[in-house]
Amino acid sequence: MPHDTTIPYEENPNHMIIWLDLTIGDPEKCIPLKKAFSSQADPKNETPVKLRDKDYAGILDIVGPVSVAFEGVEFLFAAFTNVESCIECFEQNQDKRIFFITSGSMGEIIIPQIISKFANIFTNPETDESYNSIYIFCLxxxxxxxxxxxFRNYVQIFDFETDLLSRMIHDIADYFLTEGKQLLDEDPPNYPAAKHRLTWSHELYQRYDKMGDTDNMCIMDRMEKVPVRKELNEVNELLENIDDEMASSSDEDD
Structure with missing residues (x-):
């Protein structure tokens, strides 16, 4: 049964997107990727405002990440047009789970450096497995x-932005599902935080699932779509169990 709920908001998200590209401020460049981001100034706003090119220009001038929505899910976001500032951002946010987008030319410069200095950011502390959450967009x-x-254990390479976006949405949904289950395994289970992550996961899986609609068929012409019905069913079941447990706990407190 589908689980419908408002996307939750957290004051201090521990997940972040960093984007390094000389053309971020160009209104003719990176259009599909830019459309994925919107304002998160008001978490109660059901229709977030898409970021405009001047917003990206403003973000480039800000020291440190800003809060935005990526496909409706709150994220910290930082954008750069130079390698040095980008490396400094990695240095200051090693406690975050980072998804990194870079152009091919700038990636060739920065990726060897960040893997050498900050491999911990892209390594699962529980399993010691690498996260392949560095997304290279190139021609x-x-x-x-x-x-x-x-760096094949860390990177994925795309020559179409829409393919990159589709893969990234799926990967982030997987991440939130895993994190949600880990929070449920805590003793005692952290139901509110787990519900946040699983709700985000549900939203992103749904977004990915809809990317086969008519207006996005160009994506599926190039990239085989991975079915996510199993994941959606798992998330729905977990969310329903959380609601039952939280309701039961509330009844016991009364």
Missing amino acids: NKEYHSRWARA
Whole structure:
């Protein structure tokens, strides 16, 4: 049964998107990716305002991340057009789960540095497995695949922005599902925090699932769509169990 709920809001999210690209401020560039971001100034606003090009220009001038919504889910977000400032951001946010978007040319410069200095950011502390949450967008996939081969456990390479966006939405949904289940495994279970993560996961899986609609068919022409019905059913079941447990706990307190 579908689980319908308002997307929850947290004061201090521990997840973050960093974007490094010389063309971020260009209104003719990165249009599909830019459409995924919207304002998160008012968490009660059911229709967030899409970020405009001047908003990205403003973000580039800000020291430190800002709060935005990525496909309706709250994220910390930082954008850069130079490698040095971007590395400094990684240095200051090593406690965050970071999803990193970079152009191919700038990725060739920065990725060896961040993996050398901050491999912990892209490594699961429980399993010691690498997160492949570095997304390279480039026009020459063959060239960039050669140097990126050394970092294949960390990177994914795309020559279409919509493919990158689709993959990233799916990966972040997976991340929130995993984090939600980990919070439920705590003793005692952290039901409110788990509900946040699972609700975000549900929203993103639904968004990914809809990317096969007519207005997005171009994505599926190039990239095989991974079914997410199993994941959606799992998230729905977990959310329903949380609601039951929280209701039961509330009854016991009365």
